[in-house]
Amino acid sequence: MELDPALLSRIQFALTISFHIIFPTLSIGLACYIAIMEGLWLKLRQPIYLQQAKFWIKPFAITFGMGVVSGLVLSYQFGTNFNKFSEIASPVIGPLLNYEVLTAFFLEAGFLGIMLFGWNRVSEKIHFGASVIVAVGTILSAFWILAANSWMHTPAGVIIENDHILVTSWLKVIFNPSFPYRFAHMLIASFITTLVVIASVSSYYLLKKRHQPFAKKSLGIAVAGLVVLTPVQAMVGDLHGLNTLEHQPVKVAAMEGIWETEQGAGLRLFAIPDQAQTKNDFEIIIPKLASLILTHDINGTVQGLNAVPENERPPVAVVFYSFRLMLGIGVFLLIMAYLGLWLAKKGSLFTNTYYLKALKWSAPLGFIATLSGWYVVEVGRQPWLIQGLFRTSDLVTPLPAERILISLIGFVVVYTLLFGVYLYFFKKLIRQGPEVISAENSTDPVDSNTKQVKPA
Amino acid sequence: MDLAVVWLLVIVFGIFVYAILDGFDLGIGILYPWLNKQERMTALHSIKHVWDGNETWMVFAGVCLLVAFPKVYSQVLGTLYIPVFLMLFALIFRGVVFEYRFKADSSKVWWDFSFFAGSTIAAFSQGTILGSVLLGLQTNSEQLTPLWLHPFSLAMGALITIAYCTLGSLWLQINTEPMLEKKCNRIANKMIGLFSLLSLIVVYSFFGNFSWAETAFILSFISYKWMAILVVGLFCFLTMNSNISIHTSSKKVFLLFCSYLLVLYLGLLNLVFPYIIPGQLTIWQAMGNENSLQFALVGVAILLPVVLAYTVYSYKVFSGKPDSSINAY
Numbered sequence: 193m194e195l196d197p198a199l200l201s202r203i204q205f206a207l208t209i210s211f212h213i214i215f216p217t218l219s220i221g222l223a224c225y226i227a228i229m230e231g232l233w234l235k236l237r238q239p240i241y242l243q244q245a246k247f248w249i250k251p252f253a254i255t256f257g258m259g260v261v262s263g264l265v266l267s268y269q270f271g272t273n274f275n276k277f278s279e280i281a282s283p284v285i286g287p288l289l290n291y292e293v294l295t296a297f298f299l300e301a302g303f304l305g306i307m308l309f310g311w312n313r314v315s316e317k318i319h320f321g322a323s324v325i326v327a328v329g330t331i332l333s334a335f336w337i338l339a340a341n342s343w344m345h346t347p348a349g350v351i352i353e354n355d356h357i358l359v360t361s362w363l364k365v366i367f368n369p370s371f372p373y374r375f376a377h378m379l380i381a382s383f384i385t386t387l388v389v390i391a392s393v394s395s396y397y398l399l400k401k402r403h404q405p406f407a408k409k410s411l412g413i414a415v416a417g418l419v420v421l422t423p424v425q426a427m428v429g430d431l432h433g434l435n436t437l438e439h440q441p442v443k444v445a446a447m448e449g450i451w452e453t454e455q456g457a458g459l460r461l462f463a464i465p466d467q468a469q470t471k472n473d474f475e476i477i478i479p480k481l482a483s484l485i486l487t488h489d490i491n492g493t494v495q496g497l498n499a500v501p502e503n504e505r506p507p508v509a510v511v512f513y514s515f516r517l518m519l520g521i522g523v524f525l526l527i528m529a530y531l532g533l534w535l536a537k538k539g540s541l542f543t544n545t546y547y548l549k550a551l552k553w554s555a556p557l558g559f560i561a562t563l564s565g566w567y568v569v570e571v572g573r574q575p576w577l578i579q580g581l582f583r584t585s586d587l588v589t590p591l592p593a594e595r596i597l598i599s600l601i602g603f604v605v606v607y608t609l610l611f612g613v614y615l616y617f618f619k620k621l622i623r624q625g626p627e628v629i630s631a632e633n634s635t636d637p638v639d640s641n642t643k644q645v646k647p648a
Numbered sequence: 649m650d651l652a653v654v655w656l657l658v659i660v661f662g663i664f665v666y667a668i669l670d671g672f673d674l675g676i677g678i679l680y681p682w683l684n685k686q687e688r689m690t691a692l693h694s695i696k697h698v699w700d701g702n703e704t705w706m707v708f709a710g711v712c713l714l715v716a717f718p719k720v721y722s723q724v725l726g727t728l729y730i731p732v733f734l735m736l737f738a739l740i741f742r743g744v745v746f747e748y749r750f751k752a753d754s755s756k757v758w759w760d761f762s763f764f765a766g767s768t769i770a771a772f773s774q775g776t777i778l779g780s781v782l783l784g785l786q787t788n789s790e791q792l793t794p795l796w797l798h799p800f801s802l803a804m805g806a807l808i809t810i811a812y813c814t815l816g817s818l819w820l821q822i823n824t825e826p827m828l829e830k831k832c833n834r835i836a837n838k839m840i841g842l843f844s845l846l847s848l849i850v851v852y853s854f855f856g857n858f859s860w861a862e863t864a865f866i867l868s869f870i871s872y873k874w875m876a877i878l879v880v881g882l883f884c885f886l887t888m889n890s891n892i893s894i895h896t897s898s899k900k901v902f903l904l905f906c907s908y909l910l911v912l913y914l915g916l917l918n919l920v921f922p923y924i925i926p927g928q929l930t931i932w933q934a935m936g937n938e939n940s941l942q943f944a945l946v947g948v949a950i951l952l953p954v955v956l957a958y959t960v961y962s963y964k965v966f967s968g969k970p971d972s973s974i975n976a977y
Binding site for chain 2: 295308
């Protein structure tokens with residue numbers, strides 16, 4: 193079989209970026225959680241908050257470390273596998289990544305040491321400052337990377353002169369039309385994913401009857417957070433969808449599995465898209481609902497995939513199924529959050545074993561939803577690398593297929609191994625549980641005598 | 649001032665800071681086989697809080713290259729696909745060691761090996777990449793051995809590995825207890841000797857060996873002859889200094905060695921300038937879009953000093969001999 197170097201490069205990029213994104217998703221959320229817990233501890237002086245911060249710092253550290261090493265690969269992969277992209281898009285992508293390094297990577301790296309190892313070397317306030325800075329760093333990193341990524345979907349602020357991109361407005365480049373939605377959607381996704389992980393770990397402790405005060409606190413926080421964030425995420429997702437409809441209608445058609453332009457388009461709950469025949473083989477449709485959701489008009493027109501030539505349609509099935517997976521998980525988490533609220537009102541949040549078991553097994557859901565969301569977005573943009581301007585197939589490095597195959601196999605082996613190791617150590621840290629922090633066992637021996645600790 | 653020159657300086661600075669900082673922490677990995685169990689722990693503790701920041705300089709230099717000289721970025725990475733990925737894989741394997749080694753029970757041996765192999769392969773690959781670039785990235789289809797396996801590239805690989813090893817032993821000498829300090833001093837002395845010898849060979853092999861050198865020579869400020877004399881002079885100075893270093897300040901030797909590296913590095917640049925890929929692309933031919941270069945430069949000018957300031961601060965927080973009572977966080 194003849195191997196296609198372009199396809200191999202895309203598979204490799206998809207693999208490496210999918211692996212990478214797992215870690216920032218969790219570390220953004222955990223960094224914020226830790227900073228908030230540390231802040232609450234400084235304010236309220238209840239040891240349970242310090243216990244939260246100190247416990248979650250450990251999983252955070254290994255997650256962050258994995259993010260660093262897997263991100264390093266990405267920063268060079270534009271050049272190795274998509275070198276025409278790096279040449280053509282460098283006027284836009286280059287400076288954005290440069291700002292990311294300067295405002296985020298250095299910031300995180302500079303203060304991470306203090307956050308992880310500085311407990312006895314700096315004052316409580318400086319330590320808290322370091323934790324806040326690391327959290328801000330993770331968010332800034334997401335800001336720049338999503339600005340660059342969004343620009344590839346909705347390029348703005350540039351003109352094209354003989355196949356070269358010239359920037360006319362940096363504000364328009366950074367705050368391109370889809371950026372605010374994408375940024376908000378991703379940040380909330382990472383908060384939700386993190387809260388689900390925290391809820392899952394807390395449920396595990398409660399089921400095992402270990403570290404109960406600790407677990408009750410974090411489960412309470414997680415459920416409260418999810419109650420607020422899951423509906424917000426649904427709204428942001430809806431707005432993001434509307435924005436996509438405006439700028440990338442073909443992607444929306446693929447998400448909805450709509451081939452022919454329809455008025456009053458129905459929502460396909462399930463279908464088997466057939467790319468060759470340009471139709472769906474099996475459909476369960478709720479009439480008019482897609483138009484209502486997308487155009488906020490029951491008889492609104494939704495453009496179908498057939499409106500564009502065959503070579504401008506994305507692989508429909510991937511987009512279609514990923515979208516349903518993301519949505520399904522979103523709905524499930526929303527229900528879980530409100531179920532939790534209802535149980536809390538009844539006073540059985542910490543004792544309902546069915547609910548706790550369901551939560552315990554929910555840990556991977558946020559990640560799966562985030563990844564599927566990215567597949568919707570990125571696969572949905574194909575065949576374009578920069579929407580409407582440059583095709584993916586024209587921007588790959590002309591490499592011999594075997595060379596990419598070797599590195600691809602390398603990545604599969606190394607990442608499988610690393611992910612196993614990561615999960616092993618993550619579980620190990622969870623099994624160890626939080627350390628006991630009493631009033632005497634304070635972080636700062638100097639002022640431990642003057643500390644007033646209220647009972648938790 | 650010329651935008652291309654300014655950006656070249658930024659990249660030159662970034663690469664040098666990277667080589668020194670990640671140099672010493674990669675060097676500690678290369679040194680690993682010489683250290684015993686206790687010493688390995690001490691060594692790892694002396695860099696656990698800085699390695700991440702150190703490695704960030706490589707990302708910085710890479711991204712600056714993407715901004716300023718996209719043609720170089722894409723040519724170098726596309727052509728040197730294999731050594732680049734070799735380096736990245738190696739850096740992955742050693743990077744995760746910092747997180748997992750402290751928490752490991754039965755798997756310590758594997759992490760130790762991973763740290764040693766990862767550091768060494770990463771350093772060596774970086775050298776071969778540098779060597780290949782200096783060769784002008786010229787590949788022809790008749791060539792059976794890839795460019796990065798050319799003897800000159802391999803010599804550069806060895807040179808960089810030894811340089812990092814030297815930096816690592818000097819760093820440990822500054823940041824550890826007396827027992828290990830002596831051992832590191834012995835290693836450092838040997839390494840400095842080895843490095844100086846090898847650097848002479850590498851500089852010598854420059855003489856007229858490469859076709860691009862003649863054209864570049866005209867624009868060079870210092871000729872090869874002076875370069876060689878400078879290197880030899882510094883070499884003697886350094887070897888003398890390192891031998892008495894156990895009685896004097898090891899920080900001084902560290903700084904001296906850094907300045908030796910700087911002279912070599914600037915010497916190389918001086919020979920290559922104004923080429924960025926020797927014989928193929930000058931910095932002006934490779935330069936990216938002016939508007940983008942200016943926009944990014946504003947960020948560099950404002951933020952780089954801030955970055956340097958807090959980097960120094962975070963080093964200061966952990967300065968002094970390591971506190972071995974704190975094992976983890």
